[in-house]
Amino acid sequence: MPPAKKRTRRYDSARTRAAVLAQFAHVREAVVALTPEQLDGPTRLGEWTVRDLAAHLAWMVDSVPQLLAAPERPGQDPLALLDWPFMTAGAAERIDEHTRGLDASDLPGLYARVADDYERALAEASEDRLLPLSFGAMTVGDFLVTRTVELVVHTDDLNAATGAGVPFERQALAACTRLLADALAAKAPGGAVEVRIPPYAVVQCVEGPRHTRGTPPNVVETDPLTWIRLATGRAEWAKELEGARVGASGERADLKDLLPLMG
Numbered sequence: 001m002p003p004a005k006k007r008t009r010r011y012d013s014a015r016t017r018a019a020v021l022a023q024f025a026h027v028r029e030a031v032v033a034l035t036p037e038q039l040d041g042p043t044r045l046g047e048w049t050v051r052d053l054a055a056h057l058a059w060m061v062d063s064v065p066q067l068l069a070a071p072e073r074p075g076q077d078p079l080a081l082l083d084w085p086f087m088t089a090g091a092a093e094r095i096d097e098h099t100r101g102l103d104a105s106d107l108p109g110l111y112a113r114v115a116d117d118y119e120r121a122l123a124e125a126s127e128d129r130l131l132p133l134s135f136g137a138m139t140v141g142d143f144l145v146t147r148t149v150e151l152v153v154h155t156d157d158l159n160a161a162t163g164a165g166v167p168f169e170r171q172a173l174a175a176c177t178r179l180l181a182d183a184l185a186a187k188a189p190g191g192a193v194e195v196r197i198p199p200y201a202v203v204q205c206v207e208g209p210r211h212t213r214g215t216p217p218n219v220v221e222t223d224p225l226t227w228i229r230l231a232t233g234r235a236e237w238a239k240e241l242e243g244a245r246v247g248a249s250g251e252r253a254d255l256k257d258l259l260p261l262m263g
Helices: 013-031 050-069 081-087 089-100 107-122 140-162 170-187 224-231 237-242
Strands: 130-133 136-139 193-197 201-205 219-222 246-249
Touching: 013 050, 013 107, 013 140, 013 170, 050 089, 050 107, 050 130, 050 140, 081 089, 081 140, 081 170, 130 140, 136 140, 140 170, 140 224, 170 193, 170 201, 170 224, 219 224, 224 237, 237 246
Parallel strands: 193 219
Antiparallel strands: 130 136, 193 201, 219 246
Protein backbone atom coordinates (compact mmCIF):
# COMPACT_ATOMS: atom_id res chain seq x y z
CA MET A 1 0.00 0.00 0.00
CA PRO A 2 1.65 3.25 -1.09
CA PRO A 3 1.72 6.05 1.46
CA ALA A 4 -0.79 8.83 1.06
CA LYS A 5 0.84 11.68 -0.81
CA LYS A 6 -1.63 14.39 0.11
CA ARG A 7 -4.69 15.03 2.14
CA THR A 8 -7.68 14.47 -0.11
CA ARG A 9 -10.22 16.30 2.02
CA ARG A 10 -10.24 19.24 4.38
CA TYR A 11 -12.09 19.08 7.69
CA ASP A 12 -13.34 22.07 9.64
CA SER A 13 -11.37 21.90 12.89
CA ALA A 14 -13.94 23.72 15.02
CA ARG A 15 -16.73 21.43 13.86
CA THR A 16 -14.60 18.35 14.43
CA ARG A 17 -13.70 19.48 17.96
CA ALA A 18 -17.39 19.93 18.73
CA ALA A 19 -18.31 16.62 17.11
CA VAL A 20 -15.87 14.69 19.29
CA LEU A 21 -17.24 16.32 22.43
CA ALA A 22 -20.85 15.74 21.36
CA GLN A 23 -20.30 12.05 20.55
CA PHE A 24 -18.44 11.58 23.81
CA ALA A 25 -21.38 13.14 25.65
CA HIS A 26 -23.73 10.61 24.04
CA VAL A 27 -21.46 7.76 25.13
CA ARG A 28 -21.07 9.22 28.61
CA GLU A 29 -24.83 9.36 29.14
CA ALA A 30 -25.15 5.70 28.17
CA VAL A 31 -22.15 4.43 30.11
CA VAL A 32 -23.13 5.99 33.44
CA ALA A 33 -26.56 4.35 33.13
CA LEU A 34 -25.19 0.82 32.69
CA THR A 35 -25.57 -1.63 35.55
CA PRO A 36 -22.60 -3.51 37.02
CA GLU A 37 -23.90 -6.66 35.34
CA GLN A 38 -23.96 -4.91 31.95
CA LEU A 39 -20.46 -3.52 32.47
CA ASP A 40 -19.17 -7.01 33.17
CA GLY A 41 -20.81 -8.37 30.02
CA PRO A 42 -18.97 -9.44 26.86
CA THR A 43 -18.34 -7.46 23.66
CA ARG A 44 -17.47 -8.45 20.11
CA LEU A 45 -13.90 -7.30 20.80
CA GLY A 46 -12.29 -10.51 21.93
CA GLU A 47 -11.93 -10.71 25.70
CA TRP A 48 -12.88 -7.09 26.36
CA THR A 49 -15.82 -6.57 28.68
CA VAL A 50 -18.17 -3.62 28.32
CA ARG A 51 -16.23 -1.99 31.16
CA ASP A 52 -12.99 -2.38 29.18
CA LEU A 53 -14.67 -0.88 26.12
CA ALA A 54 -16.03 2.05 28.15
CA ALA A 55 -12.57 2.74 29.57
CA HIS A 56 -11.07 2.55 26.08
CA LEU A 57 -13.59 5.07 24.75
CA ALA A 58 -12.63 7.50 27.50
CA TRP A 59 -8.93 6.97 26.74
CA MET A 60 -9.46 7.74 23.05
CA VAL A 61 -10.71 11.22 23.98
CA ASP A 62 -8.30 11.62 26.88
CA SER A 63 -5.42 11.13 24.43
CA VAL A 64 -6.07 14.63 23.10
CA PRO A 65 -5.22 16.55 26.32
CA GLN A 66 -2.50 14.04 27.16
CA LEU A 67 -0.71 14.60 23.86
CA LEU A 68 -1.19 18.36 24.04
CA ALA A 69 0.52 18.29 27.43
CA ALA A 70 3.52 16.42 26.01
CA PRO A 71 6.44 18.40 24.56
CA GLU A 72 6.64 18.69 20.79
CA ARG A 73 9.40 16.83 18.98
CA PRO A 74 11.16 19.24 16.64
CA GLY A 75 12.01 18.07 13.16
CA GLN A 76 9.22 15.54 12.74
CA ASP A 77 7.27 15.59 9.50
CA PRO A 78 3.54 15.28 10.10
CA LEU A 79 1.90 11.97 9.32
CA ALA A 80 -0.66 12.20 6.53
CA LEU A 81 -4.20 11.69 7.77
CA LEU A 82 -4.85 9.00 5.17
CA ASP A 83 -1.91 6.98 6.45
CA TRP A 84 -3.41 6.67 9.94
CA PRO A 85 -6.01 3.95 9.25
CA PHE A 86 -3.34 1.62 7.90
CA MET A 87 -1.07 2.06 10.93
CA THR A 88 -3.62 1.05 13.55
CA ALA A 89 -3.18 -2.71 13.10
CA GLY A 90 0.45 -2.50 14.19
CA ALA A 91 -0.59 -0.87 17.46
CA ALA A 92 -3.36 -3.35 18.31
CA GLU A 93 -1.37 -5.34 20.88
CA ARG A 94 -0.13 -2.22 22.66
CA ILE A 95 -3.63 -0.74 22.71
CA ASP A 96 -5.10 -3.95 24.13
CA GLU A 97 -2.51 -4.07 26.89
CA HIS A 98 -2.99 -0.41 27.77
CA THR A 99 -6.78 -0.72 27.81
CA ARG A 100 -6.66 -3.65 30.21
CA GLY A 101 -4.52 -1.58 32.54
CA LEU A 102 -6.89 1.39 32.71
CA ASP A 103 -8.64 2.15 35.99
CA ALA A 104 -12.33 1.74 35.21
CA SER A 105 -13.55 1.55 38.80
CA ASP A 106 -15.23 4.99 38.63
CA LEU A 107 -16.50 5.46 35.08
CA PRO A 108 -18.75 8.48 35.88
CA GLY A 109 -15.79 10.27 37.46
CA LEU A 110 -13.48 9.27 34.61
CA TYR A 111 -15.85 10.53 31.93
CA ALA A 112 -16.44 13.82 33.75
CA ARG A 113 -12.71 14.42 34.10
CA VAL A 114 -11.96 13.55 30.48
CA ALA A 115 -14.67 15.87 29.15
CA ASP A 116 -13.35 18.76 31.24
CA ASP A 117 -9.73 18.11 30.28
CA TYR A 118 -10.62 17.88 26.58
CA GLU A 119 -12.40 21.23 26.53
CA ARG A 120 -9.71 22.93 28.59
CA ALA A 121 -6.81 21.60 26.53
CA LEU A 122 -8.33 22.60 23.20
CA ALA A 123 -9.44 26.06 24.27
CA GLU A 124 -6.32 27.69 22.83
CA ALA A 125 -4.70 24.86 20.87
CA SER A 126 -3.79 25.51 17.25
CA GLU A 127 -5.06 22.97 14.72
CA ASP A 128 -1.53 22.92 13.25
CA ARG A 129 0.17 21.99 16.53
CA LEU A 130 2.02 18.70 16.09
CA LEU A 131 1.19 15.93 18.54
CA PRO A 132 3.89 13.31 19.30
CA LEU A 133 2.30 9.94 18.52
CA SER A 134 4.03 6.61 19.01
CA PHE A 135 4.42 6.19 15.23
CA GLY A 136 5.13 9.78 14.21
CA ALA A 137 3.52 13.17 14.58
CA MET A 138 0.09 14.43 13.60
CA THR A 139 -1.52 17.84 13.64
CA VAL A 140 -4.25 18.51 16.17
CA GLY A 141 -6.75 19.04 13.36
CA ASP A 142 -6.01 15.68 11.76
CA PHE A 143 -5.83 13.83 15.08
CA LEU A 144 -9.30 15.05 15.99
CA VAL A 145 -10.63 13.45 12.80
CA THR A 146 -9.14 10.14 13.94
CA ARG A 147 -10.98 10.58 17.25
CA THR A 148 -14.29 10.66 15.38
CA VAL A 149 -13.38 7.27 13.90
CA GLU A 150 -12.53 5.82 17.29
CA LEU A 151 -15.69 7.19 18.89
CA VAL A 152 -18.09 6.18 16.12
CA VAL A 153 -16.64 2.69 15.68
CA HIS A 154 -16.64 1.97 19.40
CA THR A 155 -20.06 3.54 19.94
CA ASP A 156 -21.29 0.93 17.49
CA ASP A 157 -19.44 -1.74 19.50
CA LEU A 158 -21.10 -0.48 22.67
CA ASN A 159 -24.54 -0.58 21.08
CA ALA A 160 -23.91 -4.12 19.83
CA ALA A 161 -22.87 -5.25 23.31
CA THR A 162 -25.56 -3.54 25.38
CA GLY A 163 -28.43 -2.52 23.12
CA ALA A 164 -28.07 0.97 24.60
CA GLY A 165 -28.99 2.70 21.35
CA VAL A 166 -26.36 5.42 21.74
CA PRO A 167 -27.01 7.99 18.98
CA PHE A 168 -24.40 9.07 16.45
CA GLU A 169 -23.61 12.76 16.19
CA ARG A 170 -24.00 13.66 12.52
CA GLN A 171 -20.68 15.46 12.07
CA ALA A 172 -18.75 12.67 13.82
CA LEU A 173 -20.42 10.02 11.67
CA ALA A 174 -19.74 12.06 8.53
CA ALA A 175 -16.04 12.55 9.32
CA CYS A 176 -15.57 8.87 10.16
CA THR A 177 -17.32 7.76 6.97
CA ARG A 178 -15.35 10.15 4.77
CA LEU A 179 -11.95 9.30 6.20
CA LEU A 180 -12.48 5.56 5.73
CA ALA A 181 -13.85 6.10 2.21
CA ASP A 182 -10.84 8.22 1.29
CA ALA A 183 -8.58 5.55 2.79
CA LEU A 184 -10.09 3.01 0.41
CA ALA A 185 -9.34 5.32 -2.52
CA ALA A 186 -5.76 5.69 -1.27
CA LYS A 187 -5.32 1.93 -0.89
CA ALA A 188 -6.72 1.12 -4.33
CA PRO A 189 -6.24 4.24 -6.48
CA GLY A 190 -8.10 4.39 -9.75
CA GLY A 191 -11.43 5.29 -11.26
CA ALA A 192 -13.03 2.00 -12.26
CA VAL A 193 -15.37 1.68 -9.28
CA GLU A 194 -17.55 4.34 -7.70
CA VAL A 195 -18.29 3.79 -4.01
CA ARG A 196 -21.30 5.67 -2.71
CA ILE A 197 -22.03 6.07 0.98
CA PRO A 198 -24.91 8.53 1.12
CA PRO A 199 -25.26 11.13 2.39
CA TYR A 200 -21.60 11.57 3.31
CA ALA A 201 -19.17 10.28 0.71
CA VAL A 202 -18.57 9.26 -2.89
CA VAL A 203 -15.13 8.06 -3.98
CA GLN A 204 -13.66 6.38 -7.04
CA CYS A 205 -11.13 3.59 -6.66
CA VAL A 206 -9.60 0.48 -8.29
CA GLU A 207 -7.46 0.51 -11.41
CA GLY A 208 -9.20 0.20 -14.75
CA PRO A 209 -11.22 2.27 -17.20
CA ARG A 210 -12.11 5.58 -15.60
CA HIS A 211 -15.71 6.67 -15.57
CA THR A 212 -16.29 10.27 -16.68
CA ARG A 213 -20.02 10.74 -17.37
CA GLY A 214 -23.37 9.01 -17.16
CA THR A 215 -24.04 6.00 -14.94
CA PRO A 216 -20.80 4.30 -13.82
CA PRO A 217 -20.47 0.66 -14.95
CA ASN A 218 -19.15 -0.43 -11.52
CA VAL A 219 -20.94 0.90 -8.44
CA VAL A 220 -20.92 -0.04 -4.77
CA GLU A 221 -23.47 1.58 -2.47
CA THR A 222 -24.15 1.15 1.23
CA ASP A 223 -25.11 3.09 4.35
CA PRO A 224 -22.54 4.73 6.66
CA LEU A 225 -22.64 2.21 9.51
CA THR A 226 -22.42 -0.81 7.20
CA TRP A 227 -19.48 0.83 5.45
CA ILE A 228 -17.74 1.54 8.75
CA ARG A 229 -18.25 -2.06 9.88
CA LEU A 230 -16.82 -3.37 6.62
CA ALA A 231 -13.84 -1.01 6.77
CA THR A 232 -12.99 -2.04 10.34
CA GLY A 233 -13.54 -5.77 10.01
CA ARG A 234 -16.78 -5.89 11.97
CA ALA A 235 -18.80 -7.08 8.98
CA GLU A 236 -18.08 -9.44 6.10
CA TRP A 237 -18.50 -8.40 2.48
CA ALA A 238 -20.38 -11.55 1.41
CA LYS A 239 -22.84 -11.42 4.31
CA GLU A 240 -23.61 -7.74 3.77
CA LEU A 241 -24.22 -8.41 0.07
CA GLU A 242 -26.49 -11.33 0.88
CA GLY A 243 -28.39 -9.25 3.40
CA ALA A 244 -28.85 -6.44 0.85
CA ARG A 245 -27.05 -3.97 3.08
CA VAL A 246 -24.54 -3.51 0.24
CA GLY A 247 -25.42 -3.08 -3.41
CA ALA A 248 -22.73 -3.92 -5.97
CA SER A 249 -23.13 -3.78 -9.74
CA GLY A 250 -20.49 -4.36 -12.39
CA GLU A 251 -17.73 -6.94 -12.81
CA ARG A 252 -15.21 -4.86 -10.87
CA ALA A 253 -17.55 -3.94 -7.99
CA ASP A 254 -16.12 -6.46 -5.55
CA LEU A 255 -14.22 -4.96 -2.62
CA LYS A 256 -13.76 -8.08 -0.50
CA ASP A 257 -10.01 -8.28 -1.16
CA LEU A 258 -9.55 -4.64 -0.12
CA LEU A 259 -11.32 -4.90 3.21
CA PRO A 260 -10.92 -4.36 6.07
CA LEU A 261 -8.89 -1.16 5.97
CA MET A 262 -8.20 -1.01 9.72
CA GLY A 263 -7.05 -3.83 11.94
